Amino acid sequence: MTILTSARESPGQAALLALAVLTGVEYVIGGRDITGAFAMLTLIAVVKAAVIVIAFMHLANVLRGSADD
Amino acid sequence: MTDHATQLPHVTPRITINRAGLWLFFLSETMLFSGILATRFSLLGTEVHEDVSQTIGLVITSILLASSYTALRAEHAASSGDRATCAKYLWLTLALGAVFVAGVAYEWAEAFDAFPASTEFGTVFFLMTGVHAFHVITGLIFLAILLNNARLGRYDDDAWPVEAGVKYWHFVDVVWVFFYPALYLI
Amino acid sequence: MNILRGLVGGALGYVVGAGLMMAIRSSAGGRAWEVESVTAGAWLFALSGWLLGVGVWRYWARGWFGRDVAPYTATGGRRYLDFDTDHKVIGIQYLVTFLGMFFMAGLFAMLMRWELMGNGEDIVGPDQYNSIMSLHGTMMVFVAVAATVGAFGNYVVPIMIGADDMAFPKLNAMSYWLVPPVLIALTASFLAGGYDTGWTGYAPLSVQSDVGGLFFNLAFFTLGLSSIVGAINIVVTVVTMRAEGMTWTRMPIFVWSIFVTAILSFIFTQFIGLAMLMVVLDRTAGTIFFDPAAGGSPLLYQHVFWFYSHPAVYIMILPAFGITLELVSTFTRKPLFGYKWAVGALLGIMSLSAVVWAHHMFTSGMAEALRKPFLASTELISIPTGLIFLCALGTLWLGKIRFEVPMLFALGVLFNFLIGGITGVFLADVPVDIQLQDTYFVVAHFHYVILGGGIFGLFGATYYWFPKMTGRSMSDRLGKVHFWWMMIGFNATFLPMFILGMQGMNRRVADYSPDLESANFAVSMGGFFLGTSFVIFLFNFIWSWARGPAAPADPWGSLTLEWQIPSPPPHENFTSPPLVLSDPYGYGDPDSVHADLARDGAKTVVEK
Structure with a gap:
């Protein structure tokens, strides 16, 4: 059985860096009383989740693999 | 065992079937955690308790994110048949995960005094961290089994179990990405 | 037999879980035994014990620890x-x-x-x-x-x-x-x-x-x-x-x-x-x-x-x-x-x-x-x-x-x-x-x-x-x-x-x-x-x-x-992989064939 894991070409380091930066930004926003913090934090969380799902979990693999007909 | 799911040739490769199942499981679990988040906003609005420790929050979040990266390296090593590297990174992931659990435990010990379960925030805090920590601990058990088998070379031919365990670990991390701001920052 | 194993496993799981819950409760300064919280916590352990005993361990989980899974012998x-x-x-x-x-x-x-x-x-x-x-x-x-x-x-x-x-x-x-x-x-x-x-x-x-x-x-x-x-x-x-x-x-x-x-x-x-x-x-x-x-x-x-x-x-x-x-x-x-x-x-x-x-x-x-x-x-x-x-x-x-x-x-x-x-x-x-x-x-x-x-x-x-x-x-x-x-x-x-x-x-x-x-x-x-x-x-x-x-x-x-194979169906359902040719509702059309169940050389693997 062929192993289709594409971790080989994974942009792991870049993704980790992006996560670290975004977490830092989150922390700074959370520590201050600024308007629109809720929307910003939500947006950042969505972006972070997308980074993990795409870069770490290789969502593309499963979507490609089970496409049929 | 009389699994005959392998007797007839399949149109779809096994790895695709496995991945489909795993992702549907994640989708299902996403509904659970969405429900928990909805409960949190329904009971508390956008309030956060001032007694949560911002330092601990930032530290354990960073540790969990870092452990996702080491888990990825382990999966990478397993898929290229490199037992030693795979085991090394699984070790690292386990250690980081254990530190995360310890951090949560410390937070709990503080929370019993600052905002016990009989308060609004405490109720939500214990539900969110508790259900998440349950998933982290099951993830740690999976990782420990994977580590043992990886060292003995049991995944040299088929690295799917490593991929599955690591993906589960990433998923738990994704959950925390949403729980961290909801518990500490908003 | 395996049901008995499951019950024993479940009971053991309950005891372990209950012990754990009681230890937590007494260390928190409460009364150790209280039926509801102990049972609620122990349920998860009892459930795992039951599943392991009823067959998960013998036929499946042994493999996770490098052991051979037990041969499945039940018949009839x-x-x-x-x-x-x-x-x-x-x-x-x-x-x-x-x-x-x-x-x-x-x-x-x-x-x-x-x-x-x-x-x-x-x-x-x-x-x-x-x-x-x-x-x-x-x-x-x-x-x-x-x-x-x-x-x-x-x-x-x-x-x-x-x-x-x-x-x-x-x-x-x-x-x-x-x-x-x-x-x-x-x-x-x-x-x-x-x-x-x-x-x-x-x-x-x-x-x-x-x-x-x-x-x-x-x-x-x-x-x-x-x-x-x-x-x-x-x-x-x-x-x-x-x-x-x-x-x-x-x-x-x-x-x-x-x-x-x-x-x-x-x-x-x-x-x-x-x-x-x-x-x-x-x-x-x-x-x-x-x-x-x-x-x-x-x-x-x-x-x-x-x-x-x-x-x-x-x-x-x-x-x-x-x-x-x-x-x-x-x-x-x-x-x-x-x-x-x-x-x-x-x-x-x-x-x-x-x-x-x-x-x-x-x-x-x-x-x-x-x-x-x-x-x-x-x-x-x-x-x-x-x-x-x-x-x-x-x-x-x-x-x-x-x-x-x-x-x-x-x-x-x-x-x-x-x-x-x-x-x-x-x-x-x-x-x-x-x-x-x-x-x-x-x-x-x-x-x-x-x-x-x-x-x-x-x-x-x-x-x-x-x-x-x-x-x-x-x-x-x-x-x-x-x-x-x-x-x-x-x-x-x-x-x-x-x-x-x-x-x-x-x-x-x-x-x-x-x-x-x-x-x-x-x-x-x-x-x-x-x-x-x-x-x-x-x-x-x-x-x-x-x-x-x-x-x-x-x-x-x-x-x-399911009606094109014997009643009851054989263990593997089909002897060769069916080739489906049309929908299964061709009633009234004598030329309609839903599937070909006996195609020759049917052992080809079609992988996408």
Whole structure:
């Protein structure tokens, strides 16, 4: 059985860096009383989740693999 | 065992079937955690308790994110048949995960005094961290089994179990990405 | 043997978990033993111990530790008591287990009707009555949720799509073996005196109820686990295991209905788990989710609960729709009318079912602004439901109908669900609902939907697939007697309940105002008549399984794949992978071939 894991070409380091930066930004926003913090934090969380799902979990693999007909 | 799911040739490769199942499981679990988040906003609005420790929050979040990266390296090593590297990174992931659990435990010990379960925030805090920590601990058990088998070379031919365990670990991390701001920052 | 191992494993798990909980409790400075919190915490360990003992360890988990898994040796009847991974064995396990639960819950219903037969408190007091009512409701809901999907979703769907098994056979076995702990929890609840909350378990009453209520929470939670695992398995099976040529538009409509049901199930069942978890935490860990005095919200429970439980109504009814359409086409000898519309209707019901839940809460004090949108979305759902009916009627139209027993039940579904569905439109209307909330009108409505629709569908499916599953035919004559007896008994019981409800008879009460006595007496008589009809079924079912004449491969002249192989099917279902050539509804067209089951050189692997 062929192993289709594409971790080989994974942009792991870049993704980790992006996560670290975004977490830092989150922390700074959370520590201050600024308007629109809720929307910003939500947006950042969505972006972070997308980074993990795409870069770490290789969502593309499963979507490609089970496409049929 | 009389699994005959392998007797007839399949149109779809096994790895695709496995991945489909795993992702549907994640989708299902996403509904659970969405429900928990909805409960949190329904009971508390956008309030956060001032007694949560911002330092601990930032530290354990960073540790969990870092452990996702080491888990990825382990999966990478397993898929290229490199037992030693795979085991090394699984070790690292386990250690980081254990530190995360310890951090949560410390937070709990503080929370019993600052905002016990009989308060609004405490109720939500214990539900969110508790259900998440349950998933982290099951993830740690999976990782420990994977580590043992990886060292003995049991995944040299088929690295799917490593991929599955690591993906589960990433998923738990994704959950925390949403729980961290909801518990500490908003 | 493995059941014994499972029980020992479960007991050991309970002891370990209880020890852990007691250690935590005493280290926190509390009393070590307290039945509720210790049991709630130990349940997870007991569940794991049971699963490991019942077969997960021997046949599966040993492999995770580098050991050889035990060889599977059970044969014949013993397979049905073992951790067997054959989807056909699991389907029969589900069918027998849930039929048993159905009859048990039916006996509770008989008790309720006995109590309500006359005015005053006759045989049980109000508390006992509510316990019986709650157990009846809970068990029947479990049957309606799991019986058809578990039995026929497992047995028939893989064969219908030309697969040799489900995608994850071991997980499939595990999802069945999660059911016995549900039975144990329900029994424990009964022995502990039951609970008086009904199957909905509304907080805060459910937080305050006796220990029986805790076992209800654990039972529901565990059934939820089983449903999620089973549903994921079905979805993956249908997506990835279809035979060559079995395109989405060639799938039998029954497969579509189970597929859509499984999607609903694995998405929404998480919410019942969450609702049960929060109640258990409120009961045992001192949280205040549903305690308004401390800042919690009882309405939150209803939202979370119905966010699962309304889609669950479609989990109960969609398989019956699928069976009905399948049977109507087969026994009318005509292609299914509007196949694509029927599929679209199933998908439409699936999507809409997520946005109607609050129609259960019109009188519970939620924001008034929410009433109109939920009224509208609820009435909207009658459009796809109507489409299903039109497809059935279009198929029947001008057909030469064969009134075989399964077909009678399919027609019964159409008749009964029509009444259930139309009264549902009444109840979706806010002003009417405010009048009728918590009356027997509601009781009659949902029994018409779930018993008249879902359970009639289950019996239709049982009569239809019994020859395939057992290799023996059921008695046609007894089947017809059962149908008419059940149909008349059902309508005699529940039609008068609409009137009782409009006259103000409340549900969940052991006593009522004297002027309702004659109507209640009539309903009870109808109920007993309905109850006795199942004796005929049971006799027919057991006797035919043991002594019935051998069944041919295709007694009904159906074209779907399961009828093209012997009855009962061989272990691997097909000797060579089927090649599907067209849809399975080519009735009346002699040139139509659904699938080629004996193609030469069939061993080629087609990998995408």
